[in-house]
Amino acid sequence: MACSNLTMWVSSKPSLSDASGLSFRSFLNPFQLPSHNTPTATCNPSRSVTPIHCGLRELRERIDSVKNTQKITEAMKLVAAARVRRAQEAVVNGRPFSETLVEVLYNINEQLQTEDIDAPLTKVRTVKKVALVVVTGDRGLCGSFNNQLIKKAEARIAELKGLGVEYTIISVGKKGNTYFLRRPYIPVDKFLDGSNLPTAKEAQTIADDVFSLFVSEEVDKVELLYTKFVSLVKSDPVIHTLLPLSPKGEVCDVNGNCVDAAEDELFRLTTKEGKLTVERDTVRTPTPDFSPILQFEQDPVQILDALLPLYLNSQILRALQESLASELAARMSAMSSATDNANELKKNLSLVYNRQRQAKITGEILEIVAGANAQI
Amino acid sequence: MTLNLCVLTPNRIVWDSEVKEIILSTNSGQIGILPNHAPIATAVDIGILRICLNDQWITMALMGGFARIGNNEITILVNDAEKGSDIDPQEAQQTLEIAEANLSKAEGKRQTIEANLALRRARTRVEAITMI
Structure with missing residues (x-):
C-alpha cells in the first residue's frame, strides 16, 4: 500500500514542484491522491480527452481491445468498398434492359398519344389510402443511413395523418422491420427481407405486393421511400410515387415534379491518386424511331399492360440497387472515421501507458536508492 | 438472312x-x-x-x-x-403444388390475384422441363 502511494506521489511530483509544501501535505493524506492526476492532464493542453485513470494492466488491455476494434473496422471498410463495386456492376448489367425498356415505352407512348388508353396501373383515383414502401438496410454500422430513412418515413406518415389519409407500410430490410415491429400502432402490410445483392426476384416480390394492393383498390397510391445514391459521401432519402404510373414513363415525386426521365445516370467507382472517388456520367439513351410499319399484335392497351409491370419492376430494382449502394457508401465512410478514431485513441492510450510505465520505473529506482542509502 | x-x-x-x-x-x-x-x-x-x-x-x-x-x-x-435445362424438376414440381394449394386457400380479391399469378409461373416452369 505504501509502495503504491509512493509511486503515485512520484508521478505527480513534476507538476507540484513549485509548491513543495502541498506535496508534503498530500503525502500525509493519501485519500486526496487521485486529484493529483488532474494537474498531469492540464500540463498537456493539446489533449482534450478526459484523463485516463487506470493501472498499467488495464491500459494494456484497453490498447489491445482498441487495436482489435480498429482491425475490424478497417476490414469492414474494405469489404464495403469492394461491395460498392459489385453493386455498381449489378447496375451496369441491368442497363441493356432498362435502356431498351425506356426506348420501347417512349415509342409506344408516342403512338398511343392519340388513343384513349385505360390501363389499370395508370389510373388516377382520389387518394384515400397510401402504401409506403420503405427500403432500409439489413445491417447497422453504417452511420445514420437507416435512421435518416426512417425519419423521412415518420415525417411522411405525420404528413399523411395531417391530411387525413390512411396509410400502410411495406417494409423492406431488417432494420426497418425491427423498427416497425416495435411500433405496433403503425399499420404494416408486409415485412420483406432485403439481401446482399438485389435481384429481379426481390423486386418482383415487392412489385407483386404493390400491384395487387393497387389493382384490388385497397390503396390508391404507392410511394417508394429509398436512399438515392448521390456520391460516396452523400446520399439523400427520397420519396418517389410508384403508382399510379404516369403513362409517359416518368417517375414523379410527391409534388408532381418529374424526378426521373429517360435519362440514366451511371455512377462509377474509380481510384484517383490512390483514393476512391465516384464518377457519375449521365447517359441519354438515344431513341431511334420505330419503323412506322410496326404492327401491334394485340390491342395497344394490352401491350402497355404488359410493359408497365416491367417498368414498375425495373423502377423497384433500381431503387433497391441505389439503396444498397448508399448503404455501402455510408458504411464505408462510417468505418473509415471509426478507424481514424481508433487510431487516435490508441495513440493517446499508449502515450498514457508509456508515461505511467516510466513513472513506475522511476519510483522503483527511487525506492532502491532510498533503501541503499538507509543501509549505509 | x-x-x-x-x-x-x-x-x-x-x-x-x-x-x-x-x-x-x-x-x-x-x-x-x-x-x-x-x-x-x-x-x-x-x-x-x-x-x-x-x-x-x-x-x-x-x-x-x-x-x-x-x-x-x-x-x-x-x-x-x-x-x-437450368430448372430443378423436383423444386419446380414442389412450387407448383404449393401454388395450387395456395390458390384453393385464397380469400378475397387480392389473394386470388396473387395466387393465380404464382400458379401460372409455377406451371410454366414445370412445362418448360417436360417439353424437352
Whole structure:
C-alpha cells in the first residue's frame, strides 16, 4: 500500500514542484491522491480527452481491445468498398434492359398519344389510402443511413395523418422491420427481407405486393421511400410515387415534379491518386424511331399492360440497387472515421501507458536508492 | 438472312445470339417467328419460349413481358427467364403444388390475384422441363 502511494506521489511530483509544501501535505493524506492526476492532464493542453485513470494492466488491455476494434473496422471498410463495386456492376448489367425498356415505352407512348388508353396501373383515383414502401438496410454500422430513412418515413406518415389519409407500410430490410415491429400502432402490410445483392426476384416480390394492393383498390397510391445514391459521401432519402404510373414513363415525386426521365445516370467507382472517388456520367439513351410499319399484335392497351409491370419492376430494382449502394457508401465512410478514431485513441492510450510505465520505473529506482542509502 | 434473338431481364442478358426460328407465347396465342418476319410489337405472356438452334429445340420459361420484332432482330424484355435445362424438376414440381394449394386457400380479391399469378409461373416452369 505504501509502495503504491509512493509511486503515485512520484508521478505527480513534476507538476507540484513549485509548491513543495502541498506535496508534503498530500503525502500525509493519501485519500486526496487521485486529484493529483488532474494537474498531469492540464500540463498537456493539446489533449482534450478526459484523463485516463487506470493501472498499467488495464491500459494494456484497453490498447489491445482498441487495436482489435480498429482491425475490424478497417476490414469492414474494405469489404464495403469492394461491395460498392459489385453493386455498381449489378447496375451496369441491368442497363441493356432498362435502356431498351425506356426506348420501347417512349415509342409506344408516342403512338398511343392519340388513343384513349385505360390501363389499370395508370389510373388516377382520389387518394384515400397510401402504401409506403420503405427500403432500409439489413445491417447497422453504417452511420445514420437507416435512421435518416426512417425519419423521412415518420415525417411522411405525420404528413399523411395531417391530411387525413390512411396509410400502410411495406417494409423492406431488417432494420426497418425491427423498427416497425416495435411500433405496433403503425399499420404494416408486409415485412420483406432485403439481401446482399438485389435481384429481379426481390423486386418482383415487392412489385407483386404493390400491384395487387393497387389493382384490388385497397390503396390508391404507392410511394417508394429509398436512399438515392448521390456520391460516396452523400446520399439523400427520397420519396418517389410508384403508382399510379404516369403513362409517359416518368417517375414523379410527391409534388408532381418529374424526378426521373429517360435519362440514366451511371455512377462509377474509380481510384484517383490512390483514393476512391465516384464518377457519375449521365447517359441519354438515344431513341431511334420505330419503323412506322410496326404492327401491334394485340390491342395497344394490352401491350402497355404488359410493359408497365416491367417498368414498375425495373423502377423497384433500381431503387433497391441505389439503396444498397448508399448503404455501402455510408458504411464505408462510417468505418473509415471509426478507424481514424481508433487510431487516435490508441495513440493517446499508449502515450498514457508509456508515461505511467516510466513513472513506475522511476519510483522503483527511487525506492532502491532510498533503501541503499538507509543501509549505509 | 439470319435472325438475331436477344432475351433481356433486369439482371442480365439471358440470350444474345443467332437463331433459326422461335416460337413465342404471346397474349393472343403462340406465334412462330422465322427470318424476315414483319415488324411487330407484342405482349409476352407467362409461358414458354422455344428456340430452334442447329436443329435442336431449346425451351425457356418466360415470366411475362414484351417482345419487339423487326429487321430480323427480336428483342424480348421479360421479368425473369430461365432455361428449361437450368430448372430443378423436383423444386419446380414442389412450387407448383404449393401454388395450387395456395390458390384453393385464397380469400378475397387480392389473394386470388396473387395466387393465380404464382400458379401460372409455377406451371410454366414445370412445362418448360417436360417439353424437352
